[in-house]
Amino acid sequence: xxxxxxxxxxxxxxxxxxxxxxxxxxxxxxxxxxxxxxxxxxxxxxxxxxxxx
Amino acid sequence: xxxxxxxxxxxxxxxxxxxxxxxxxxxxxxxxxxxxxxxxxxxxxxxxxxxxxxxxxxxxxxxxxxxxxxxxxxxxxxxxxxxxxxxxxxxxxxxxxxxxxxxxxxxxxxxxxxxxxxxxxxxxxxxxxxxxxxxxxxxxxxxxxxxxxxxxxxxxxxxxxxxxxxxxxxxxxxxxxxxxxxxxxxxxxxxxxxxxxxxxxxxxxxxxxxxxxxxxxxxxxxxxxxxxxxxxxxxxxxxxxxxxxxxxxxxxxxxxxxxxxxxxxxxxxxxxxxxxxxxxxxxxxxxxxxxxxxxxxxxxxxxxxxxxxxxxxxxxxxxxxxxxxxxxxxxxxxxxxxxxxxxxxxxxxxxxxxxxxxxxxxxxxxxxxxxxxxxxxxxxxxxxxxxxxxxxxxxxxxxxxxxxxxxxxxxxxxxxxxxxxxxxxxxxxxxxxxxxxxxxxxxxxxxxxxxxxxxxxxxxxxxxxxxxxxxxxxxxxxxxxxxxxxxxxxxxxxxxxxxxxxxxxxxxxxxxxxxxxxxxxxxxxxxxxxxxxxxxxxxxxxxxxxxxxxxxxxxxxxxxxxxxxxxxxxxxxxxxxxxxxxxxxxxxxxxxxxxxxxxxxxxxxxxxxxxxxxxxxxxxxxxxxxxxxxxxxxxxxxxxxxxxxxxxxxxxxxxxxxxxxxxxxxxxxxxxxxxxxxxxxxxxxxxxxxxxxxxxxxxxxxxxxxxxxxxxxxxxxxxxxxxxxxxxxxxxxxxxxxxx
Numbered sequence: 001x002x003x004x005x006x007x008x009x010x011x012x013x014x015x016x017x018x019x020x021x022x023x024x025x026x027x028x029x030x031x032x033x034x035x036x037x038x039x040x041x042x043x044x045x046x047x048x049x050x051x052x053x
Numbered sequence: 054x055x056x057x058x059x060x061x062x063x064x065x066x067x068x069x070x071x072x073x074x075x076x077x078x079x080x081x082x083x084x085x086x087x088x089x090x091x092x093x094x095x096x097x098x099x100x101x102x103x104x105x106x107x108x109x110x111x112x113x114x115x116x117x118x119x120x121x122x123x124x125x126x127x128x129x130x131x132x133x134x135x136x137x138x139x140x141x142x143x144x145x146x147x148x149x150x151x152x153x154x155x156x157x158x159x160x161x162x163x164x165x166x167x168x169x170x171x172x173x174x175x176x177x178x179x180x181x182x183x184x185x186x187x188x189x190x191x192x193x194x195x196x197x198x199x200x201x202x203x204x205x206x207x208x209x210x211x212x213x214x215x216x217x218x219x220x221x222x223x224x225x226x227x228x229x230x231x232x233x234x235x236x237x238x239x240x241x242x243x244x245x246x247x248x249x250x251x252x253x254x255x256x257x258x259x260x261x262x263x264x265x266x267x268x269x270x271x272x273x274x275x276x277x278x279x280x281x282x283x284x285x286x287x288x289x290x291x292x293x294x295x296x297x298x299x300x301x302x303x304x305x306x307x308x309x310x311x312x313x314x315x316x317x318x319x320x321x322x323x324x325x326x327x328x329x330x331x332x333x334x335x336x337x338x339x340x341x342x343x344x345x346x347x348x349x350x351x352x353x354x355x356x357x358x359x360x361x362x363x364x365x366x367x368x369x370x371x372x373x374x375x376x377x378x379x380x381x382x383x384x385x386x387x388x389x390x391x392x393x394x395x396x397x398x399x400x401x402x403x404x405x406x407x408x409x410x411x412x413x414x415x416x417x418x419x420x421x422x423x424x425x426x427x428x429x430x431x432x433x434x435x436x437x438x439x440x441x442x443x444x445x446x447x448x449x450x451x452x453x454x455x456x457x458x459x460x461x462x463x464x465x466x467x468x469x470x471x472x473x474x475x476x477x478x479x480x481x482x483x484x485x486x487x488x489x490x491x492x493x494x495x496x497x498x499x500x501x502x503x504x505x506x507x508x509x510x511x512x513x514x515x516x517x518x519x520x521x522x523x524x525x526x527x528x529x530x531x532x533x534x535x536x537x538x539x540x541x542x543x544x545x546x547x548x549x550x551x552x553x554x555x556x557x558x559x560x561x562x563x564x565x566x567x568x569x570x571x572x573x574x575x576x577x578x579x580x581x582x583x584x585x586x587x588x589x590x591x592x593x594x595x596x597x598x599x600x601x602x603x604x605x606x607x608x609x610x611x612x613x614x615x616x617x618x619x620x621x622x623x624x625x626x627x628x629x630x631x632x633x634x635x636x637x638x639x640x641x642x643x644x645x646x647x648x649x650x651x652x653x654x655x656x657x658x659x660x661x662x663x664x665x666x667x668x669x670x671x672x673x674x675x676x677x678x679x680x681x682x683x684x685x686x687x688x689x690x691x692x693x694x695x696x697x698x699x700x701x702x703x704x705x706x707x708x709x710x711x712x713x714x715x716x717x718x719x720x721x722x723x724x725x726x727x728x729x730x731x732x733x734x735x736x737x738x739x740x741x742x743x744x745x746x747x748x749x750x751x752x753x754x755x756x757x758x759x760x761x762x763x764x765x766x767x768x769x770x771x772x773x774x775x776x777x778x779x780x781x782x783x784x785x786x787x788x789x790x791x792x793x
Binding site for chain 1: 134
């Protein structure tokens, strides 16, 4: 069972990456307009100047 | 009018739970103050509400059109909130942007650019989301370790897993559990036993017991139950918050129609002052198109005044020196100089606000289903768990460790995970559905109250009708007369003139060339056409006979005057709404301040049996009260200041987005689009939603009925708690999504 010594930290680390990504996406306001974002990919106008806050 | 003290920041979660229904009049007052302050900010950011936007094409169309406007730096549409935010240079007027969007076929309304509260609210939403994320991460990791324990990890391995779980769970609970702890603390301090008290107790007890067991190499630890509880309850809390935040920000930031400022003459100079600073006897100037800021007597100038929002009269009233005007009327054609006769507390606007406050206090406070459930639930949970502790301590002869373990298990099992999701999950699904149909739920309990109504009272002007006239007999006019009329109409901003111009434009008429076009305030427009004097305006000015219906008159030279009659066009969907509500078995009333003939005509057209004409604001409120006394639950739909008291007094109320600020504040639901048809649909959805909520309660009660006896007998294991908790939460969520 010694392998647990490696596996537990690894699993926590991987989970931590997910948590950090989630934290980043919230900070970066990725969830402000989910419906609009879903529709925007259908638009032919490429949005090359995202709004800066 | 008393202004209730603003909730302090320390009490933020409690403050969040206080619904906006407390007192609409109080809410209206600070918003006016804020508006007065925000007026100083340089007009950099404009927010527009776009009730009809729904697709990718809408986004590009609106953004492209807005970017085309001079002075606009950037424009971005948020489809989720149905809003556009525009960064523009100072001097760009929202009215121009709204007109531009109207030309390409998009309805829009200005939102109050006092963005502070919106970003603040958004911050709290993101904060809750972050707590959910952390709790979710912890829950999944601890679950991985727990599965190992449940499948038979022993001794040192089990203890190691428990310790790792503790290391993850403790900081998670401290961070993610804060909303519950704060809320529980405030409700305890207020001497109440809210839903958050058993929640906090269960989370903390589960954590404490598990830590103790881990230290003593015990077999059972509830770390995953504690984090799972936090996770599911946070999801419920977030849904609840989102529903309210979205509705509140949009409904309350709709720009106030009442201008809280007035232009007064002080020492011969025009100064703009807040309405609150007006003094009796001062002279104020009101330009055409402006709203009268305070009651007063006309000193100078002729014009016409639109009282429809105050009294429901659809015809403008002629105004001249010596006439008394009330605050809230709209000056239509000529500039007026008015001496203030009543300001502040004595003004008619304030008397109206007092009426609203009275109606509001007379209304019995509504206890929502969730509140009633919590009120019954919280004591039972505490008593059960305490009894379990005492009984087991007595049976085992003082084995407190076992007794506390069982008491904690009871608390965890009964903890209202599914109960916490039962209401918000349904309300989120239902209000999302209604939002897509163009209805904003402002108050959390509005949906439940809407489900209970059996009587509907409609206002006429501005609610069932557009409050905008439409020319009726343009085809009777000779083409030449029509083009002259159109040219004259261009010279005025009077609603009838504008409607005539629009109507003629729609028929492809080109205006005739006129000279010396001038507006005679209060009477009409005059000009020269091919050497003849041509006039468009009031019957007595033209020399025509006064008719019964709304009309304007055209006279070319010495010819006999021609009347152009107008009808108030029906709001789209009015027929469907009335028919739909009647089909659901609700009795429909029409009540209006307008004259008998106009009201009777409309009632007949829509098939409304009961109507009342010439109703004063008090009488409208009285009708609603009488109906309520008869044991009916009334849905009031109105837009004017004269409806406000009735709106506040009704069981639930709806107002269109074009309504006065005070009316919107007093009502629970705001209709974003022009169409009235969604109201009937909303009543149906509300009924379904209420049914779903009750089903959800039944599901969580069944689950408790099975699990609680097991927990009381000491048979509950952490695995069982985890399974039952997630199973019931997921069942409840899925059941909510079935809402059609």
